[in-house]
Amino acid sequence: MAYQVxxxxxxxxxxxxxxxxxxxxxxxxxxxxQFLSLSGFSPIxxxxxxxxxxxxxxxxxxxxxxxxxxxxxxxxxxxAKSPQFNREETVYVVHSGMLSRHFQRRQFYLCLDxxxxxxxxxxxLLIAIGWLICTESLLKQMLFSKETSSLxxxxxxxxxxxxxxxYMINTREDMEAPSSFEQYLNGLVWNMGKCRLATKQWYWKxxxxxxxxxxxxxxxxxxxxxxxxxxxxxxxVTILRYKDKLEKHLHTVEKExxxxxxxxxxxEKEEIFWQWMESVIDAENSERIQNEDPAARSQVxxxxxxDDYSKTxxxxxxxxxxxxxxxxxxxxxxxxxxxxxxxxxxETGNPLDVRFQFVPKRVKDHIPxxxxxSQSDWSPVGGIKDIEEEILILSKRLSSLEAKLLEQRDxxxxxxxxxxxxxxxxxxxxxILCNQR
Amino acid sequence: xxxxxxxxxxxxxxxxxxFFDTLMSDLQQREKERNSKEYQSRCLDRFxxxxxxxxxxxxxISVDTEGKVVSNVFDQAKKTGxxxxxxxxxxxxxxxxxxxxxxxxxxxxxxxxxxxxxxxxRELEKCDHFGGFCSLMSIGxxxxxxxxxxxxxxxxxxxxxxxxxxxxxWPHSAGEVIVQNYNAVLSMAHLSESSxxxxxxxxxxxxxxxxTLGSSPKVTFDDMNRVVSEQLVASLQPAVSHDGSDxxxxxxxxxxxxxxxxxxxxxxxxxQVSEAAVSFSTFxxxxxxxxxxxxxxxxxxxxxxxxxxxKPSNSRNKTLSNLMVIRGxxxxxxxxxxxxxxxxxxxxxxxxxxxxxxxxxxPLLRYEKSTSLLSNCQTPIRALDTMVSKAWGMFAMRAYTHxxxxxGMQEEEFIDCFAKxxxxxxNYNSV
Numbered sequence: 001m002a003y004q005v006x007x008x009x010x011x012x013x014x015x016x017x018x019x020x021x022x023x024x025x026x027x028x029x030x031x032x033x034q035f036l037s038l039s040g041f042s043p044i045x046x047x048x049x050x051x052x053x054x055x056x057x058x059x060x061x062x063x064x065x066x067x068x069x070x071x072x073x074x075x076x077x078x079x080a081k082s083p084q085f086n087r088e089e090t091v092y093v094v095h096s097g098m099l100s101r102h103f104q105r106r107q108f109y110l111c112l113d114x115x116x117x118x119x120x121x122x123x124x125l126l127i128a129i130g131w132l133i134c135t136e137s138l139l140k141q142m143l144f145s146k147e148t149s150s151l152x153x154x155x156x157x158x159x160x161x162x163x164x165x166x167y168m169i170n171t172r173e174d175m176e177a178p179s180s181f182e183q184y185l186n187g188l189v190w191n192m193g194k195c196r197l198a199t200k201q202w203y204w205k206x207x208x209x210x211x212x213x214x215x216x217x218x219x220x221x222x223x224x225x226x227x228x229x230x231x232x233x234x235x236x237v238t239i240l241r242y243k244d245k246l247e248k249h250l251h252t253v254e255k256e257x258x259x260x261x262x263x264x265x266x267x268e269k270e271e272i273f274w275q276w277m278e279s280v281i282d283a284e285n286s287e288r289i290q291n292e293d294p295a296a297r298s299q300v301x302x303x304x305x306x307d308d309y310s311k312t313x314x315x316x317x318x319x320x321x322x323x324x325x326x327x328x329x330x331x332x333x334x335x336x337x338x339x340x341x342x343x344x345x346x347e348t349g350n351p352l353d354v355r356f357q358f359v360p361k362r363v364k365d366h367i368p369x370x371x372x373x374s375q376s377d378w379s380p381v382g383g384i385k386d387i388e389e390e391i392l393i394l395s396k397r398l399s400s401l402e403a404k405l406l407e408q409r410d411x412x413x414x415x416x417x418x419x420x421x422x423x424x425x426x427x428x429x430x431x432i433l434c435n436q437r
Numbered sequence: 438x439x440x441x442x443x444x445x446x447x448x449x450x451x452x453x454x455x456f457f458d459t460l461m462s463d464l465q466q467r468e469k470e471r472n473s474k475e476y477q478s479r480c481l482d483r484f485x486x487x488x489x490x491x492x493x494x495x496x497x498i499s500v501d502t503e504g505k506v507v508s509n510v511f512d513q514a515k516k517t518g519x520x521x522x523x524x525x526x527x528x529x530x531x532x533x534x535x536x537x538x539x540x541x542x543x544x545x546x547x548x549x550x551x552x553x554x555x556x557x558x559r560e561l562e563k564c565d566h567f568g569g570f571c572s573l574m575s576i577g578x579x580x581x582x583x584x585x586x587x588x589x590x591x592x593x594x595x596x597x598x599x600x601x602x603x604x605x606x607w608p609h610s611a612g613e614v615i616v617q618n619y620n621a622v623l624s625m626a627h628l629s630e631s632s633x634x635x636x637x638x639x640x641x642x643x644x645x646x647x648x649t650l651g652s653s654p655k656v657t658f659d660d661m662n663r664v665v666s667e668q669l670v671a672s673l674q675p676a677v678s679h680d681g682s683d684x685x686x687x688x689x690x691x692x693x694x695x696x697x698x699x700x701x702x703x704x705x706x707x708x709q710v711s712e713a714a715v716s717f718s719t720f721x722x723x724x725x726x727x728x729x730x731x732x733x734x735x736x737x738x739x740x741x742x743x744x745x746x747x748k749p750s751n752s753r754n755k756t757l758s759n760l761m762v763i764r765g766x767x768x769x770x771x772x773x774x775x776x777x778x779x780x781x782x783x784x785x786x787x788x789x790x791x792x793x794x795x796x797x798x799x800p801l802l803r804y805e806k807s808t809s810l811l812s813n814c815q816t817p818i819r820a821l822d823t824m825v826s827k828a829w830g831m832f833a834m835r836a837y838t839h840x841x842x843x844x845g846m847q848e849e850e851f852i853d854c855f856a857k858x859x860x861x862x863x864n865y866n867s868v
Binding site for chain 2: 179184186187193197198200201203207212
């Protein structure tokens, strides 16, 4: 499994590993935690992520909740903090969510214990969170999503919608099973009537909003707090009119500002965070190695010449590059020489009048015909021959062979007939000749 | 939320005028209370609009076939000095409908339908948040029943997305007008199609309540109208639910009448104590809620002679929905659990969905604590059945049908109306 890491990772492969100070790493992790918290997700501390790196049990709970919320958010549900999942639902949401996103880390699914609604590895949860954030660009989505913004709506009525939704669900669940079709119909009509009258109320509320907004626009014509408007909006008027709402709004704007600042910080520190995530995977690998057979492990220790091997690999790759260049040059040289031989002196040579040159079978089909290798293995047997002459020769030989075959057949059939004449009751049937070519 | 009231006919206009007067009296009494400013502004915004000279004008349209009643009502409003009717929001004729539904519907209704719609449009343009229409009318006479039915139908066609509740006053069963049953049947049948909800006040019950509240045994129409207006004020004044949302008309209707076959509402208000006795009475919430619940179980709207042997399990009053408005100190802590008892609701109503409540900590009028219960239940069915039976008895003889057919009405229309009401009665009986 590999992250879609930015260029930083490939640069690291080519050059020496860049060491980052622990304070910068802490800052990067802290930025992520703050941004998630300001976006309305369950607050999570950098210490929790650090504990997860070392697979501590204490980090399982918060990371499991966070992962469930991130999955829920990325599934484009209505709010960043959807109805609180209980423990069982959280594990189920996490399992099914990551599976549907083709997260192919086997250890993650092995660690999730659906029966006991828990997870045995906080490190796996951390890796999953990192994968999800990276592959789905969740932080960018959060930045532009209305649901995670503190300024989403004014006033915010999403909680009322949620209450109404829960009320309707509970009402449906409380309905007794109808004992007759008539009762079932009555219940349905009753429900429909509720919806119909609720829709009417909504209609009149919308009318009220439009009327009041129009009144505000007319009354505040010429005064504006925004560049693209010529009047105040209802939200502006509410803020200006009520001091406590102004303070609340300022507080909200400051919070949103901090969130934006965190995001910009994250853009600068992102590479450091992914580097730290790779160290999490390294920690997991080294732990796995430590848990392997000690006899096998003893062969791999600090004295193992890894540097020598990497140098050898680098040398071999440069040698391969050089060899490839030489071969290409030689091919170009022989190509030129062939072209000179095939075009007679004084003639320009019509490029369309290319004669097919017979080349031995050893040469593969995909090698261009003009290439002739200089090494002895590749030289044609008996020199280059004209194909038309060869076809004539072969056809003559074929016809002579056919004539010989016919003579021999006749001779044999005669001898057979003479032999069988002396034996009574035996008939000689000549073989069927295939005269068609 | 602004509610536009349509006062149709003599009864509708008189009740309407008392309704607005009661509102203003209540607001005046609340002026001295703490935290009442917001409540007052919401109440005023709901039922009044600031007119010329910053005077409060009722969001109302007055319609009658006779000019005397409307001008009387307008004068009485002006006399209070606190509010008035908008001068251009009235429509009156010269000749009444003669207690004839067909005259009101086909004759007067056809003539003034468009004018009424123009008045409604004008009133609608003054509303920022339109909550719905509330029509006040009686169904025993000619104008309220016939013209009122026509206007209701026209409103529904012109504003199909609006909420429309009709407050109906049923005539005495003893009979004030010989053809009141015809008028009532025709009105009920048409209104059950065009209106969203029909809030029914029966004169027989209102009279008894008025007798309890009044100091003398003689009860006038004014006393009865006052009872109706107080109950309307108790139900329609601003209040909030447990989640903080307002008691908009739409919310009421969504809870009470979602099923289109069941639109009949009944109002029960406690305490029913005379003005003189109020100062000597103490009210506590458990007693009020318990008595209201017992009134519901016994199909009674009067807080007298309740049969306490009737329990939810043996109650003959099935309820589709209940909505309670609780006003007074400590209203948030009132225990209304008994109203969620599943035995009183049909099985196809989800558990707990049949009851809703709204509260307001400020008291209402002279009542330190009060409860107002709007129910969609079988209470009015018996009276409706009686009315239909009587009307059918007359129709079988074709008695007085010529009074209706001369205005272009066909006999088939009678039969259709009887069929619709039989269907309504059958629906409620099968709950």
